[in-house]
Amino acid sequence: MAKLKWGMIGGGEGSQIGPAHRLGAQADGLFEFAAAALDHRPEQGRAFAQELGVSADRAYGDWREMLQAETARPDRVDLVTIATPNSTHFEITKAFLEAGFNVLCEKPMTMTVEEGEEIVRVAEASGRICAVNYCYSAYPMIRLARAMVREGEIGKVRLVVTNFSHGHHGDATDADNPRVRWRYDPAMAGVSGQFADCGIHALHMASFVCDDHVKSLSADFASTIPSRELEDDAMVNFRMAGGTVGRLWTSSVAIGRQHGFDIQIFGETGGLRWMSEQPNQLIYTPVGGRTQIIEKGEGGIHEEAQRLSRVAVAHPEGFPLAVANIYCDLADAIRGETRDGLPGAEDGVRSMAAVHAAVESAKGEGAWTDARPPMFR
Incomplete structure (x- = not known):
């Protein structure tokens, strides 16, 4: 080919x-x-x-x-x-x-x-x-989590908790570093800093795994380094169209945290957890049962996870190969084989609507705000 x-x-x-x-x-x-x-x-x-x-x-x-x-x-x-x-x-x-x-x-x-x-x-x-x-939605074990939710293996999802918090912008003496400063400058970053930079990855992940869309949210923003015009820490509560409750924390001043991206999904009959710093594992707990660690590459897991796993069990796959999985899905789509997990323009506009809703909510002291783009209301 x-x-x-x-x-x-x-x-x-x-x-x-x-x-x-x-x-x-x-x-x-x-x-x-x-x-x-x-x-x-x-x-x-x-x-x-x-x-x-x-x-x-x-x-x-x-x-x-x-x-x-x-x-x-x-x-x-x-x-x-x-x-x-x-x-x-x-x-x-x-x-x-x-x-x-x-x-x-x-x-x-x-x-x-x-x-x-x-x-x-x-x-x-x-x-x-x-x-x-x-x-991040193209990591094999995230595709497995989505498949397990879709197939009802943890029942109806009640609650999703996610965060993307690191401490690499926590040094106030480094605030004028050009690689850092632009992220908190409205002229370059737009209306939001940390939430638009990292928080929307966590929000998209919640929507992706739960197979649902954010309907409304309530946000609290903070600029913990006074020279910053935009927020470097945010807490966002949200509700999804299907009734799932969501909690999200994102920060760039959480000194001691490195990448700090993880998600937990709590359903009626079980729970799942994935952490970006241990991306080869999905932690699964059935209600009343023992916690299990599902390893990338092991036998018997969902085809969608197997398809995007390149190396044998116990061998790590990292960020560049998650990006590579996006390109695999794109190649299939360009050749006419649509891939369900490929994030598209609708995901992009939903994320931006959530960013603007969070900014409006934070200015309104956490008032609940419609997070949907007008075209999808």
Whole structure:
């Protein structure tokens, strides 16, 4: 089977997320890295793309040059990944979708709900795929948790508790570090800091595993380092359309926590727990029974988890391979085999609606607020 052609915008030299995409896209031999516009500095971007093996004629200076040239090519790329600063996601995603390209956009998909709804409409009109990189949902044991919930193995879900809390921005003396400062600057990050950066991963995970959508929420935001305009800690209570109660904590000042992303799902007949720092295990407790540890790669687990497990039981699989699983699902989808777990534009706009609802709620001292995009109310 011929490789699909892949292009990348952003994620250049020194980028945090760029290497994960390049590893993930090429891990299974499904995509060829064919085109790139990697840096806002044209010459540096062209040079780095060629270092990575992109031919000189497809190493572009910016995304507009890439869009124009790739649109005219008979061998245009099959998928474009957008890993640029948040404020540029909407414009670039919309332009490539309208030109007939499939897109994988880093989160957040847009800065506003209105932009998110526009992307949903453009994707539908173009007939192209618009995926959003909620890659944690592609860990094999998260796919297993979703399958167990869907198949009723823990009964109706009553409660979901999730958090994404780390301490890497907890040093006030580091507040002016450019890699940190932009996350709390409304001009660059938008209306929310930590919740929009990490909290929406936890919120999407709750929706994904519970197979449900957040309907309303109540939020409390705090900027614990006074120089920050946006929050670095947030607590969000939420209710899902199916009645599930949700609790979410997200923080960047929790010194001592490293990655700190986990989720617990409590149903009528059992409970599940997954932790990103031990991603190969799903902890399952049936009501009245003993706690069990289900290992990635062991026999007899759900096909969806087996499909995305690459190495034998007891061997770790980490973040880049979770990203690779997103690319596996994208390759299948581009070839016409739809994958149910692939996060799309609807997930992107629901996340942005929840961010804006949380900001409104926090300003209103925790008032319960509708978290749904207007188009889905």
